[in-house]
Each structure stands twice: as C-alpha cells, then as structure tokens.
Amino acid sequence: MAMTAAVVESAENRRRCGRTFVLRDAWIAGAASVAGPTEGRGPLGGRFDRIETGHLLGQASWEMAEAELARRAFMRLCGKLALEPGDFDLLLGGDLLNQTVASSFAARSLDVPLCGLYAACATFAEGLGLAATLCDAGFCRRVAVAVSSHHDAAERQYRFPTELGIQRPPTAQWTATGSVAVAVTSGAAGGGPVRLAAFTPGRVVDFAVQDPYHMGAAMAPAAADTLATLLEDLRQSPETLGPVYTGDLARAGVPLCEALLAKRGVRLSLRDCGIELYDPARQDVHAGGSGAACSALVTAARILPDLVAGAVERTCLCATGALHSPTTYQQGESIPGIAHAVLLERSGKGGGQA
Amino acid sequence: MRASKDAQAAYRRLVQRHAPRVPLLRNTVLAFVVGGSLCAVGQIFMNVFERHGLSPERAGAMTAVVIVLLGALLTGLGVYDEIVRLGGMGGSLPISGFANAMVAPAMEYRREGWILGVGARIFSIAGPVITYGLLAAMVIGAVYVALGLPPPR
Structure with a gap:
C-alpha cells in the first residue's frame, strides 16, 4: 500500500520517530463488543455483538456488573476467533474503577496473564498501542486488549449515588456502559484485516x-x-x-x-x-x-x-x-x-x- | 505538561467562547412547574388533613411526613432522579428532595452493609445541610442570648 510505504519511509527505518512508535508487525485480528441498554438503543445499536437488557447482569453490584461485561466481551472475542483464553499470551485490561477492579475481577476467572492499565477514557488506545508494541517486538504473538466502563459504577465513584436527583449542565457527558475486547496479533499468529x-x-x-x-x-x-x-x-x-x-x-x-x-x-x-x-x-x-x-x-x-x-x-x-x-x-x-x-x-x- | 499562565488564560477565553448556552428560561419554567406541582400536592394533603379535624400545625407536620414518604418512595422506584433532571431546584428544594438526598445514598451504599454502608454514608449528601443548619442555629441562638432577646415562639 502506498500509504503504508509513506509511513515507513518517513520513519527512515527507525522504529521510533519523535514520540511515535512506528509499527510493522501488529494487526487486529478481531474485536467483540458488549453494549449496555442505552448504548444498544443508540445509532450503532445494530452493530454490537451483544446488547445487555439490564444494568446489573445478574450481579450484586455495579462493579461486578462491569467485571461481567468485560468477561463477556473477552469470551465473545474467544468465540468469534475460535480461540481459548489460554491462546492469548497476555490480557491488557483497563477500566475507570478504583484499583481497576473491573478488569482484575473479570480476569480472575480467566486463564490468561493480566497487565492492568489506567489512562481513564484513553485506556483503549493505550492498550492497543502497547499490545501492538509487544507483538511487534516479538514478546507476544497474540494479546487481548479489554476495556470496560459502566454508567452507574462511574456515577457512584466519581459523582453521586445513582438515584440522587441532579440537573447536569449541557457540557456534562454520559459514561457509556459496555466492554470491548480486541485481539492484537503479530504476523506469526496470522495477522488480521x-x-x-x-x-x-x-x-x-x-x-x-x-x-x-x-x-x-x-x-x-x-x-x-x-x-x-x-x-x-x-x-x-x-x-x-x-x-x-x-x-x-x-x-x-x-x-x-x-x-x-x-x-x-x-x-x-x-x-x-x-x-x-x-x-x-x-x-x-x-x-x-x-x-x-x-x-x-x-x-x-x-x-x-x-x-x-x-x-x-x-x-x-x-x-x-x-x-x-x-x-x-x-x-x-x-x-x-x-x-x-x-x-x-x-x-x-x-x-x-x- | 503544564500550560503557562498566559496559555491558561487564553484557553479559558476559548472555552468560554465555545461554551454551550445553558437553557436558562426552559430550566426556570420547569423548576417553577415541578416545584409548584410538588407544593400543590402538599397543599391538597394539608387541606384534606384539616378537613378531617387536624389543627393547622398538626396538618402541616403530617403533610411534611407524607411528602417525605412520597419522595422516598419515588426515589426507590427510580422516578425522583428523573423529576430533578427536569425540574432542577424545583425538585431538590422541597422536602421530598431532602428525602431523595437521604434515600439515594442509603440505596447506593446498602451493598457495603448496614454499618459501613448505609450507617456511615447515609448522610453523604444531606450531611452538609445538617452540619451547617446546626451551626447556623447555634450562632443565632448565641445572638439571642447575647442581646437578651426572648426566644422566638
């Protein structure tokens, strides 16, 4: 591809240009998405792999519901790619909760090493970038990146109890409920589209x-x-x-x-x-x-x-x-x-x- | 990277220039309608209590009890937060809003148990009102004593 060549040329065969890592052998093999009910009613509703009908997912708390979202996204990814959790060399997991408990508790039932990440809502791109770097460098052949957030868990942690009446200003934002898992691979593990x-x-x-x-x-x-x-x-x-x-x-x-x-x-x-x-x-x-x-x-x-x-x-x-x-x-x-x-x-x- | 003071000031101006307008008129009208409706409901209860022979003072107290109950019930049903989303202070200021401020944390922190959850955190929203209400009462009481005024009836 011409555009790909342009990037590599500008890299002058160095792997890092300024602050940017130039990657050659990192691919996305697949992604799986689990969305909350509000997100499922949005314009992208028809394109998610799974839409939850409730906010608790049969769990006892918002925090465990978020962990369950992450677990379901990861298992869905495994299903889509016909892989077992153990086929991933590493799981990079991140979320917004204190001590990133959603990722940790999701991974406690999964047979895969976990590295927890936090960059608030930028965690997904951080995970993709690091997973790609690990694959490109040859440490891993296949890395899963899983991030999650849960509206009610975030409200409770960052703002107020969920049932408290609040009128928000027009600049306020709505924390999305959902989780996505992405498989990042090197060419040795088959690459991706x-x-x-x-x-x-x-x-x-x-x-x-x-x-x-x-x-x-x-x-x-x-x-x-x-x-x-x-x-x-x-x-x-x-x-x-x-x-x-x-x-x-x-x-x-x-x-x-x-x-x-x-x-x-x-x-x-x-x-x-x-x-x-x-x-x-x-x-x-x-x-x-x-x-x-x-x-x-x-x-x-x-x-x-x-x-x-x-x-x-x-x-x-x-x-x-x-x-x-x-x-x-x-x-x-x-x-x-x-x-x-x-x-x-x-x-x-x-x-x-x- | 921290921006310089000048860059911060310039950015503050940019943010202000792009700030979306708060729908002040809409919010004010809705606050009036929501707050007014809650008060009208209270008035209905008050009239009914008085007609059944309660003194105005007793009827007022009973009305407060009913509106608090109603606020708590609507919070439990997940409706009260929607009322305040529309009505703002019109929903928060009546005593039903105080009930919402007590019941919402009680529901939220129930999962951490009766002692460290509900017990410790039920006042996390209403606490400041009580703290500073008590403080104000103490200051005004001290003023009354200092000026030798008779206690208000």
Missing part, C-alpha cells in the same frame, strides 16, 4: 480546567498535542490520516480541539466517538458519551468494520482521558488530560474478522 501502523503515547497536558462537568475542555488540549505530534513525527499532512476520531471530547470539546490544532497550523475536521455513540435527539446524554468503553464501542462497531469493508483505507483514533479523581478535584486541583493515538490501516488481507 487491520494493521496497527503507529502509536503515539500522549503527554499529560494541563490547561488548568477545574470543572468536572466539562471534561471535553479538560481533555481537548491533550488531544490537540498528541494529534499534532503524530502528524509531525510521521511527517504526514492531515488529509492522509483518513477520518480522525477523538475518544470522548463530545460536542463541547471537539470545537476546542479543532481551534487549538488550527492555532498550530493543523486543519483537521474531527469525528468524535462520544458524539457517534448516542442520538442526541432521542437520548439525553448532554454533550455526548464518555468512558473507557466509549471509544472502544465506536471502534468495534464503526471504525474497524469501515476499514475491513474498505470504506476507508486509514483511520486515526485519538482516545482522550481526564486524569483526576474525586479527591483531587475536591482538593482544588485542576483536571489533567491525556490522549493516546493509534493509526489503523486496512491490511487488505483476510485472517480473522474485525
């Missing part, structure tokens, strides 16, 4: 935003920083990236990110997973979706199928996270943002089903 071409790990960027009901504003500078870095490192112009998705800047954050990029001379029209996951006319989610599952669900339901079907040749996913805790913002600290980006390309070959 989508190639992970590059990974730009993000810096923590803090522009002193303090409003926990305006995460889009807190994260937009980090997304602009990472996207500008990726373009600079790979010496690409914005048009060559194909559609560029941000994770969950939502309606209030996307214009801020575009304005910051324009200031750096980058003209980019962004799509946003937080906007695509819900239908604002029918669903009262304020500025849009958020949560670790937000960018993952849109990736599984739209971004990967578009690449596999050949609707686009290339896509950049820049997942965004707000790295605060309820304790830090109650203590008056600002909300630092982070954004990790991965560049995805259509590989043109079969092998698995994304």
Whole structure:
C-alpha cells in the first residue's frame, strides 16, 4: 500500500520517530463488543455483538456488573476467533474503577496473564498501542486488549449515588456502559484485516480546567498535542490520516480541539466517538458519551468494520482521558488530560474478522 | 505538561467562547412547574388533613411526613432522579428532595452493609445541610442570648 510505504519511509527505518512508535508487525485480528441498554438503543445499536437488557447482569453490584461485561466481551472475542483464553499470551485490561477492579475481577476467572492499565477514557488506545508494541517486538504473538466502563459504577465513584436527583449542565457527558475486547496479533499468529501502523503515547497536558462537568475542555488540549505530534513525527499532512476520531471530547470539546490544532497550523475536521455513540435527539446524554468503553464501542462497531469493508483505507483514533479523581478535584486541583493515538490501516488481507 | 499562565488564560477565553448556552428560561419554567406541582400536592394533603379535624400545625407536620414518604418512595422506584433532571431546584428544594438526598445514598451504599454502608454514608449528601443548619442555629441562638432577646415562639 502506498500509504503504508509513506509511513515507513518517513520513519527512515527507525522504529521510533519523535514520540511515535512506528509499527510493522501488529494487526487486529478481531474485536467483540458488549453494549449496555442505552448504548444498544443508540445509532450503532445494530452493530454490537451483544446488547445487555439490564444494568446489573445478574450481579450484586455495579462493579461486578462491569467485571461481567468485560468477561463477556473477552469470551465473545474467544468465540468469534475460535480461540481459548489460554491462546492469548497476555490480557491488557483497563477500566475507570478504583484499583481497576473491573478488569482484575473479570480476569480472575480467566486463564490468561493480566497487565492492568489506567489512562481513564484513553485506556483503549493505550492498550492497543502497547499490545501492538509487544507483538511487534516479538514478546507476544497474540494479546487481548479489554476495556470496560459502566454508567452507574462511574456515577457512584466519581459523582453521586445513582438515584440522587441532579440537573447536569449541557457540557456534562454520559459514561457509556459496555466492554470491548480486541485481539492484537503479530504476523506469526496470522495477522488480521487491520494493521496497527503507529502509536503515539500522549503527554499529560494541563490547561488548568477545574470543572468536572466539562471534561471535553479538560481533555481537548491533550488531544490537540498528541494529534499534532503524530502528524509531525510521521511527517504526514492531515488529509492522509483518513477520518480522525477523538475518544470522548463530545460536542463541547471537539470545537476546542479543532481551534487549538488550527492555532498550530493543523486543519483537521474531527469525528468524535462520544458524539457517534448516542442520538442526541432521542437520548439525553448532554454533550455526548464518555468512558473507557466509549471509544472502544465506536471502534468495534464503526471504525474497524469501515476499514475491513474498505470504506476507508486509514483511520486515526485519538482516545482522550481526564486524569483526576474525586479527591483531587475536591482538593482544588485542576483536571489533567491525556490522549493516546493509534493509526489503523486496512491490511487488505483476510485472517480473522474485525 | 503544564500550560503557562498566559496559555491558561487564553484557553479559558476559548472555552468560554465555545461554551454551550445553558437553557436558562426552559430550566426556570420547569423548576417553577415541578416545584409548584410538588407544593400543590402538599397543599391538597394539608387541606384534606384539616378537613378531617387536624389543627393547622398538626396538618402541616403530617403533610411534611407524607411528602417525605412520597419522595422516598419515588426515589426507590427510580422516578425522583428523573423529576430533578427536569425540574432542577424545583425538585431538590422541597422536602421530598431532602428525602431523595437521604434515600439515594442509603440505596447506593446498602451493598457495603448496614454499618459501613448505609450507617456511615447515609448522610453523604444531606450531611452538609445538617452540619451547617446546626451551626447556623447555634450562632443565632448565641445572638439571642447575647442581646437578651426572648426566644422566638
């Protein structure tokens, strides 16, 4: 592919350009998505592998319900690819709960090594990037990346008890309920229909935003920083990236990110997973979706199928996270943002089903 | 990476320029309608209690009991949070909103048990109201004593 060649050329045969890892042997073999009921009623509802009808999944708490979401996504991935859990060399799991308990408790019934990740809602792209790096470097042949979030578990941890009456401002966002598991492989394990071409790990960027009901504003500078870095490192112009998705800047954050990029001379029209996951006319989610599952669900339901079907040749996913805790913002600290980006390309070959 | 003070200020202006408008008129009208409706329901109960021979004072107390019960019940049924989502302060300020602030944490933290869950955290929302209510009462009581005023009836 011409575009693939361009990236490798710009790399001048180095594996790292600036802050960006240039990957050669990392593929996405498949993905499985489990969505909550609200997400299932959204515009992508027909494209999820499974839609839960309730919020508790037969569990005793929101936290265990989220762990069950992650477990179901991972088992669904195994089923789709006809693999056993033990066929994965490693599971990279992440979520929003304290001590990442959803991932840990999901993995306690799985026979696979776990490395837990946390980058708030940017965890999915961080997981993809690290899994691709591990495969490319030859440490692993097949790595599963599983992320989850649960609306009620997040509300309770970050904000208020779920039944408390609250009127949210229009900049607030709705934590998505769902989980996605993705199989990242090296060529030795069969590759896949989508190639992970590059990974730009993000810096923590803090522009002193303090409003926990305006995460889009807190994260937009980090997304602009990472996207500008990726373009600079790979010496690409914005048009060559194909559609560029941000994770969950939502309606209030996307214009801020575009304005910051324009200031750096980058003209980019962004799509946003937080906007695509819900239908604002029918669903009262304020500025849009958020949560670790937000960018993952849109990736599984739209971004990967578009690449596999050949609707686009290339896509950049820049997942965004707000790295605060309820304790830090109650203590008056600002909300630092982070954004990790991965560049995805259509590989043109079969092998698995994304 | 922390932005410089100048960059922070410039970004604050950018955020303000792009800030979506809060639907103030809609929120105000809905708060009036929701809060007014709750009060109208209270008035109906009060009239009924008075007609059945309760003194106005007793009828008022009984009305408060009924509205608190109603708030607790609607919280348990998962309806009250929807009422406040629409009505804002119109739903939070009446005493049914206080019931919501007590019952919602009780439901949420029940999973951590009766002592460390419900017992320890039931006041996590309503606690500040009680703390500062008591403080205000103490300050005003002290003022009454200091000025030698008779206690209010």
